[in-house]
Amino acid sequence: MDSKTLVTLTTIVCASIGVVLGSVIPCWMEGRAAEKALEGIARQPEAADRLRATLFIAMALIETGAIYALLVALVLIFANPLLTRFF
C-alpha cells in the first residue's frame, strides 16, 4: 500500500471516529442541559424567560464543540490538505 492510500485511509477512519464522538457527546450533554432547564422551569414558571435565555446560550456553547468536530471531519474528507501538501 503506497503512502497516499495510507494517508487517505487513516484520515477517513479518523474523520469517522471524530464525527461519531463529536456528535454523541455534545448531544448527550445538550440533553442533560435541557433536562435541568426543564426541571427549573417546572419548579418556577415565573423564571421561565431567564431560564430559556440561559438554556439557549448554554446549548450554543455546547454545540460549538460539535461543530468543531464536524468542520474538521468535513475538511478532511472533502478538501484534505494533507494529500496536496505532501504529494
Next chain:
Amino acid sequence: MDDVFPHIVWTFGGIGIEDTVLATWAIIVLVIGAVALVKRRWPAALESLIEFLSDSTSLVMGRPAEPFLPLLATLAIFVGAANSAGIFPGLRAPTRSINTTAALALVVFGSVHYYGIRARGLGAYLRGLADPVFLLPLEIIGQFSRTFAMALRLFGNVLSAEMIVAVIFSIVPLFVPLPLIGLSLLTGLLQAYILTILAAVYVGAAVGASDPIPNGRSS
C-alpha cells in the same frame, strides 16, 4: 463543490479580494432596500423585530440595552441576512469564509473594550480585568479564545451546512437537498441570534455587572 469555498475574484496590490466581499456588499444593499420597502407598509414588523432584539439583549445584559442596540441589532440583522443569503439567486453566504466571521468577531472584540473603557474609564476597566491578579493571564487568554471561538462557531456552522448541501446535491439533486437547505436556514438564523446574545453578554460584562433584575424584565 468549488463554490462552497470562497475564491478570489480580484487582486488589489497583492491582496486578493474574495467573492464573499461582493456578496457582503450585495447583502448590505438588499437589507437596506428591504427595510426601505417594509418601512412604509408594515412599520410594526420592524418595530417588533427591534423590540425582540432589545428584550433579548436586555435580558442577558441585566441592564437596558438601548445604548448598545446600534451594535447588537446590526450584528443580528446583518449576520441573519448573511447566513440566509443562499435563498437569493446568485448569492451565497459570505459567512462561509473565515475572513468574514473573523472580521465580525474582531468588531465585537473591539466594541467590548471600547464600551468598557467608555463606561468605566481606562484605569478602572483594566483593574476590573485584573480583579484577582493571579487570574489576569487566564483573563487575557480568555478574551482571545472567546473571540476566536465566536469566529469559528459562525464559520463552522455556515460552512458545514453549505458543504453538506453541496455533497447531497452532487448525489441526488432533485428535492432531497431541500430539507437540508431548510436546516441550514434555521441554523443560520439561530447562529445570528447566538452571536448577538454572546456579544451582549460580553459587552454587559465589560460595562459592569448590575443588579440582577428579579422578574427578568429590564427597567
